[in-house]
Amino acid sequence: MDVGDIAFDRRFGHPVVKDGCGVFGMLRKVDAPLITDRMAVSGISCIKYRGSDLGAGYAAFRTSGDSGAAPYRVQAFVTGPKAAEEIASTLRERVGPVESQNMRVVDARRKDLSVWEAAVSAGTERDSAMEAAVDSINAHLFDQTFEGRIFSFGRYVTVYKEVGYPAEVAKMWGLEGDRGGADMWIAHTRQPTNSPGSLPIWSHPFASMNTAIVHNGDISSYGSNMELLNSWGIRSHVGTDSEVIARLLDHLIRVEGLQIREAATVLTNPFERNISKEMRALLYRYRGARLDGPFAVVAGYADGRDTYLIALTDRSKFRPLLFGEDENYFYVASEENQIRNQSKKAKIWTPEPGAFFIASLREGLVETGTERNTGTQSRALGDNIAAPPLPGFSRIDATGKEFRELNEFIFSACAQKASGVVVENCTGQRYLGIGISTRSDGSSGPFKVVVSGFPGNCLANLNDGASFEVFGNVADDLADTMHAGSVVVHGNCRDVVGQAMQGGTIFVRGTVGNRAAIQMREYAKERPFLVVGETADDYLGEYMAGGVVMVLNLAGSQKPARNYIGTGMVGGRIYIRGGLEEHQLGLLPQREDLLRYLHAQTLDGSLSKEAYERVSRVKYPSPQLLASTLPEPLLIRVLTIFFTTKYTKSLVVESRTLNQEDLAMVGDRLRQFCESFSLPDSTLQTILDSKFTIIRTKDEKNELLVPPQEAQVEE
């Protein structure tokens, strides 16, 4: 398609472009060598399956310690010399001298589109003039038809983006080998839902003066964010939420003068219940800049004084994001292999929902993105574990192989009634063993799949009887809809472990991410078990309708599980070793709303001032505390208005050691867990001596596997 043919349909206002993708970021430490082109390219091209041939890009940050005095480096896509001349003359007129102009074709398939680059010399006092000039140039060149667009205009950032897979784009721009080098890179591979003409202007990174970002997600606040930018005088947009994020971040830091940490807080949009009064004022002030919807953003910011690698995740952490650190570098990635390919030894961890990561060239690690998983031994559990020798198992080296080839190997061994296979050096291949069945047809006996390395998403999905053992970390969506069999993970697991699991056992030595055991359920005589050695993130046991989850917290974290535990739970049990705070359970009303209501009841004497004092003193007034404090008519009102809906069950929480009944159910599994990971007897004893927080629904029967009852009468 010729560029000239591309008409963006603007009949009904600003069109929107939606995409998903993979992200990467890498920052060197102050004494470490520069990051080469090759490292940046390999960090993103190893996950090209997350993206498509419709866009990829890189941004390199190179600083010289000049404290903001370097000339602007302006980069634009142009359809010809006329557009280039317009850009140059406008910049000359409104900003400063335009030097070292250069125009060339980057994508040889499209000779009618060139990249124009130049340097514009001006001091930081010209920043706002520069920004305004860029906006008016862009608005003019990309109105009804596309004539060109400035895609980067910072002093320290250079953007290399085009239409194609990451490796192709790198080649077009000549990003190859060990030359070049930068303090920091961010990179992206793009998966658009639609692609209006496939111009490189929709490829990431998106840059705005000191900032460049890559993004994976879909911002539901896009409409309000756009309105804020418009009111800040930024009018020209290509129609993606990603560009909007770049503009917001840059403006908040550079123009509004927020600290990087503050700007990151505004964008990540923390829950009201978790923030201080001062923070609330900041968030109110910049409410149009707050992001909602799923996102994993990797951003770079360089102002000449320092260079920052920033990563943000939304309040529910809906998009994958991992952090890594080794002797020389910090990493941010969508998947583990992006980091492991560079550094076998890197420590890898994941952010908590709504958290952010900040590291800088001069200051090092500023924000880890987690309160818990970094610095503890659990963080490194899955790093470099070797699988034991397994005689009689056939082996396949996964290096460079597609998942289909590995699955063919696994399934043919299973069909031949082998005792098992070993998949070695797994580097993120997905779907291993999907749909494997070793019992329903009766044709095969026990079958084991041993994986060393780090398998990708959807391992052991629909598993119906096979045993999996992983020596390494496991990505998202482990054992979705598993009916029988077992999975043993020697490292950590990411999000959504055991979704809709209906039988069998999962043992995870380390941590699990969000929504572990979501929709776990019992059916007929099958009861599923998930035992986690360390900790769990948000929404543990969400919608659970049966089965048992245990979080053993072996390293003794202060927070064995995070928030919204057991929300929407209708059956089953959760055992968490150690204590929890009341507000971590389920979904509770805002404390502020609840206390206002109760305070209002003191006006007419429905509630005594003393009783109000009692419930308002605590960090969160639990339903139990309310039940023991409020007079009954008021309690019923409070429960009706704030707590109960016909959709949720109230949870019963106990804190105690395991009793005989518990042990009858979980004792064997605990022993097996310890055996699986060669934990000493003393560990088992410690577990048995410890207090657990035990969560179940009110109507959960003690004997779990009850015979189906006669149907009850309609409510």
Added chain:
Amino acid sequence: MSRVDNMSRGRSIEVTSYLPIPPARSKEFWTKWKIQHIRQMATTGHATFEPFIPEAERTSRVLDKLFLKEVHSTTSSKVKRTSLPLYPGSPVELSSPLYLGDMSFGALSGIPNIAIAKAADATGVLAGTGEGGLLKEVADCSRITVQWASARFGVTISSLMAGQAVVIKIGQGAKPGIGGHLPGVKVTEPISETRRIPVGKDAISPAPHHDIYSIEDLGQRILGLKEATKKPVFVKVGATNYIPYIASGIARMGAAGIIIDGAGAGTGAAPSVVKDNVGIPIELATASVDTILKKEGFRDRFTVIAAGRVSTPEDSLKLMALGADITSLGTATLMALGCLMVHKCHIGYCPAVLTNKIAPNQVRSLSLQQSIRWLVNLINGWTDEMKILMERMDIADIADLRGRRDLLYHRSLNEETASILGFDAPSSGGRSDIRGRTLPIKSQRLWSSYRVGILRDMAGTTGKYPAESEISSMGTNNPPFVEEPVRLTDWLVSDGAQVTRPSIDPYREEIEISSYVGGPDLRMSSPFFFTHLPANAPESIVEMFAKAANSMGLLLDVDKAGGAALEPYGERLITDIESGLKGGVRSVRLGWYLADPARVQQTKNLAGGARLLVRAPSSWDAIVQVVRNAPRMEGFSGVILDEDEPESDMQVEAAVSLLDRELKQQRLRGRLNVMAEANSIRGSDDVFKMVALGADSVGFGKAALLAIGVEEDDREMVLDARASQRLENFIAATQKDIKLLAGAAGISNINSTLTGNRELLRSIDLDPSSRIELGVKPAGAA
């Protein structure tokens, strides 16, 4: 033989004939004519004598304004071919381009599920099975698809292999972005068996798939299911704002096709507020999807199945001419099985025994043999009638119809809608301009019995579930589709998150709806408040509202009409500065302020620490004056647009949108709140849309009075002892409604994300000048 079959053959009475159609209680899309039309085909197996929808049966639905072009001299010797492959290159040939909706075992009571699958087998079409697992009799049929939905009910590797294709269900037209909930009492043994879930425990389908939060996640699952089953994969979505993009993305991700379910589609149970306000009609979705698929080069290797209110063979052909390959019959199949459209599916007592609770010892049950007969006849009759229409259009092969907009013409569509549908010629018709609209408060149609019924149920004045959102079944009859719009908000629908981002379950996950006035210190629990009640409201009622505003964290605008009894709630009152009443928020009338701006300094002193608002009528003049004076309005927290002021000359939603955008242009919106109020604002849906149009918060009054059972005509307005509890219930239920709408759209914070986010709204066939004034895009536009 399954338990369900046993149940039906026990001592129960077999239903083998249709019940008489009861008169509809309010305006209904599925009119008596439509039901009889279907019954006739289902009885005879042939076309009716009335293949074209009569003029009187056409609603304000866009599809009803489209007509098939008849040709006068037909070459009628041509063979009429209606068969086509399931997807391009598929070895499976459908005898007719029909798909029988995705209705689950659980939503339907078993016999209908079996009859649908067997009828598909007998006629050579295809049946979806919904997310209820497979009854043995259904699994034994070959012409079925198997659903992979968010809860994975009934899914095993072998059940996935049972059909011709796997359908990943992302959403449905009746409630895009909303999950499902089957109460534990309905999870009987047969349900437990097919769904593989515990007996007696609530069966919840999460709103999103928790492994699919984006297009590449969906791609991952499509590929995974293809890897596991080697079957083609279809993706079913509700039609929402970004449907063209979503369809293009699904095609790119390697699916064989898409099932698009439009607004107004049937459902066993859905929150009314979502059913009535989320999603766009199938005709607009189909046309814009066809356009983008062609543009991106996917059209010829991808199948589009259009669903949602396909009510006659004429509908099927028109949707195909707009770009569908296949149309889906859902509610229509139920009609053929005797559905009376009484909207009672969720109650469990279906008079036609289609959706009744699945339990042994039913008194009546549907005859399986008769059901199969009816459905086979329906499919044959439908196909026959399509052939007759094809003949009238001189089309020999159904494949020649797809995407042929030139075979349609339209009447009274505005030119924008016509252009979205792909028509070149501008329309001669069109709708009235925004300025010509009367203020809605004058309209009796504002308070339909349907609406008032919902308000009362929410308050617990009637119904079983106080303080809850209303649940109902089958398709909506709300404006602009069936009922005539009254307010501008009636033309607008809200977004439902499908594929590109996850929706949020408001009952189990956090959605923040708080709002602020004049900064973070005056926090409201909700983005709504009470406007001043109608002038005849007695003081006792005003006091009750003040009390509720205080305890539930809202505000009450008393303007000048308060007394000493309101004193304790002062912080939560909006009072006119001239009234001498204390209030946490004080207002001055725009005219009063403009007469002598210097007076404001004095009154600011008078107001003490209270926030100060300018009260303006909902009018052009007022907006112009406010914007002109805004830069000088230091010390003011915002503007309150009051449609009940006598000078108002426009609907307040239009005023809100204009003022919000103007203040943003002036960079003053960050400092000035925009609040809107009117007694004609009918509750949660109006509030939600007006916040999206630019208001920080929205005030209503009469809606709450009606909810708690106080009639305005009733001069006495006697207070029931439970009235104040009802008012609290109503507030709590309204909060839940707002969370439902926010969650459906994937919004977790109203204040930051919804306010002024017009991108979340779409207009349906609204005249262009009003649409532009509201600042929203038309449905189906990119």
